[in-house]
Amino acid sequence: MARPAADETAARALRPRVRPGKITKIEDSKVGQLLTLLDRSAVPQQLEELLAGRPGPAGVRPRTVLAGLLLAAYYTGRATIAEAWRILHFRLKPKARTRLGIPAEAPTTARECIAASRRLYRGFDRITTVLDPARCDRRSRLPQDIADAYADAWNVPSGRQAAERLQQLANQLVLTPVRLAHKHGHLRGWRGDVGVDATSIPVLSHPASDRTPTAPVEITAGWHYSGGSGEGTFGYSATFVVAAHRRRPGESAGKPTAYPQMCVGLVLDTPTVRTGRNAVLALEELSELGVPAGTCAADRAYTGCSPENFQIPVRRLGYRLALDYKVNDRGQQGSWQGALLVDGSLACPHMPAALVQATHGLDDKAVREIRDNQQLTEHITAREPHYLKTKQGPDARGAIRLQCPAAGPSPSVNCARRDRLRPRTPRTPGPPSAVVDFSDRRQRAAHPAARPTVQLPQNEWLSPPPADELPRVCSKSDITVPADAAGDLKTAKFRQDSHYLSDDWIAAYKPIRSHNEGIHGRLKGDEIDIGNPKHRPAPGQVAQTFLVALLVTAGNLDILETWLYQRTGTQLTDSVFDNTDPQPPTRPETEPPAQTGRPPPPTTGR
Structure with missing residues (x-):
């Protein structure tokens, strides 16, 4: 009819x-x-x-x-x-x-x-x-108390299990082009350095209003504040892990990369919630690819995380940390077995106070323009000899062994305390040669006169204390610093592997951070714009996670195709996809999680 x-x-x-x-x-x-x-x-x-x-x-x-x-x-x-x-x-x-x-x-x-x-x-x-751990009506605003109950369902154990399953599925999508590039050798030039950062993912939903007792449609969304900006964005935070590389100190920028700079990890979550844990989740997924672990650079949002949520697990994954600090956290940050923790590096207990406090209260602008501050540059350079030296790199648990800067065959400072406790045995009999070839740079640097001398307290010269009354870093041949630095929260939180503001730190931190900004610009550009909520209008955290993951997957494939065409003039063919190894087995599956840890609140939603 x-x-x-x-x-x-x-x-x-x-x-x-x-x-x-x-x-x-x-x-x-x-x-x-x-x-x-x-x-x-x-x-x-x-x-x-x-x-x-x-x-x-x-x-x-x-x-x-x-x-x-x-x-x-x-x-x-x-x-x-x-x-x-x-x-x-x-x-x-x-x-x-x-x-x-x-x-x-x-x-x-x-x-x-x-x-x-x-x-x-x-x-x-x-x-x-x-x-979805707690399905609700995503088409209209719910009363605030009911919406809060649904939002809390994401934080109970069953809700976290469902959320981690969701993030795992999203990461599988994002990492598939990365696996393709890794399989065919396009990531050979990547040394495993990664940059971790979070960017805002705005949504079409309006935030809660003081005039009405209803919650926003996106019940798990929140306010994302970018660094240096006082204006927030309502939506989600996407934690990106990007394939990056550090430069050699003094190396100029602008060289073409030997690998496609792809997004190698993605986690979407409520802003300011589980910031460090989300980054670790993405790095754990990446480690299953078998790629090397290099330097992990992160901004101050991650430095402020609890060590057990970011710094400790990242070190145990094998990464070296390159961190930045807030204004109040610069300078002396603590101590470990007598060694001073100065801007993330352990140093001699008698490093001069002027060098210890060189960055105390230093604002962010001065850090960015360190090359223009000659006095600060001189202080940063003068710190180098006083830092403890690495005797053994990190083991399987992330612990390292450090020794006094006056120890070893190549000391960087002169220390009477060290000479008293552990007299040096000359390699050749007789006094050292007084003749120095000034044209030989290594001879000049090795001569004791070229090294700074540690200034000990005046009373130590008159009555030297026994070894058991001295700091452990002075009385022992070396000290061990575990990844968790048990008993010292600040050491676990602030310690990093490059001396802050040194040439080595600048060559690691700044290029990797610029690669983070580059991937944000690429994925929020004209062709693919994950920052435009109209390009992914479906409401709900589950829908937003999948849609952002699909956009990033398409962006990763575009990055790979563009890099390959610019480098070799070729394109990805059908045989490249057909010969790809199948996806490695995922973690053992568990029973599907319950919808929520509590009975769902009454609502008229479908």
């Missing part, structure tokens, strides 16, 4: 828009590449297992939903169901349609268009529902 004309007109007004002039067919080869990439991530298979046996209409399979969104992200820079629907039903050729289970003929009537789009929406809704 024919439908009334009014119904057909209303249906045409409601259906997704089709732009006939912009319908260009996508090559089967590119669809096959992206589909193979998606299958290698193993995400569609895991979603099928989670959805098995759930009641209700099945809608479109997760593999088809994710393929449509990935195609939309790759070709339009938008991860929206509407763009995915247009591509799946109007821009694919018959072979690609068959692979994705799409009907051979495109919908022609308004009713067919609505039915096709609703099936796609239903398929995406099933994905977000099964992964």
Whole structure:
């Protein structure tokens, strides 16, 4: 029976828009590449297992939903169901349609268009529902008390288990192009240095208002404040781990990279919550690829984390830390077994006070413009001989062994206390030669007169104390500093592996941090803009995590293709994707987590 004309007109007004002039067919080869990439991530298979046996209409399979969104992200820079629907039903050729289970003929009537789009929406809704610890109505504002109960469901043990499952699936998507590059040797030039940083992911939802007792639609969103900015962004924080590299001290910038600078880790979460833990989660996923662990550079947001949430686990993963400090944290920060902790490095207990306090109260502008401050540069250089020397690098637990700067065959300072407690045995009999070849730089540096002398207290010259009354760093041959520095929170929190503001620190910290900003600019550019909430309008943390992950996956693939074309003039072929090793087995699966640790609050949501 024919439908009334009014119904057909209303249906045409409601259906997704089709732009006939912009319908260009996508090559089967590119669809096959992206589909193979998606299958290698193993995400569609895991979603099928989670959805098995759930009641209700099945809608479109997760593999088809994710393929449509990935195609939309790759070709339009938008991860929206509407763009995915247009591509799946109007821009694919018959072979690609068959692979994705799409009907051979495109919908022609308004009713067919609505039915096709609703099936796609239903398929995406099933994905977000099964992964949400506490499903609620995401279309309207809830009363604040009910929304708080739903938000708390993310923080109970079952909610954290579900959130970690979600982050693992997102990371599998992001890391699939990285695995592809690693498999074919494109990451050989990467030494394992990484930059960790968080960027804002704004949402379309408005924050809570003081005028109404309702919560925002995004119940787990919050305010993200970028460094140096007093104006916040309402939404989520995305923790990015980017493949980066340090430079040699004094090396100029601008050289082409020997590897594609891809995003190698992503975690989306509420701002200022689990900041350090999210970075560790991404680094743990990265370590399973078998890539080396180099230097990890992070800004002051991560320096301020509790050591057990960031610094300690990162060291135990094998990374060297390069950190920055807040104004009040610069200068002397503590001590460890008698050694002074000065700007993250352990030093001689009698380092001159002027050098210890050289950076005390130093503002951020002075740190950025250190090259223009001659006095500060001289103090930073004068600190070097007083730092403890590494005797043994980190072991499997992240512990290192350090020794006095006056010890060893190549001391950097002269110390009467050290000579008294541990007299030196000359390598050759007789007094040292008084003749020095001034044209030989090594001879000049090795002569005692060229080294600074430690100024001991006056009473020590008159009555030297026994060894057991002296600091351990002076009385023992070396000291051990474990990764957790048990008993000294500041040592575990502030210690780093490059001397702060030295040439080595600048060559490590600043380039890696610039690579972080570069990946943010690349992923928030014109082609792919994860910072535009209209490019990922679906509400909810689960939906936002998946949409951002798909956009970053498309961005990673674009970075790899661009780098390969600029370097060799070639493109990624079908054989490159087909020969990729399958996804390594994931962590042992556990039972699907319960929806929440408490009964869900009553609500009218679907």
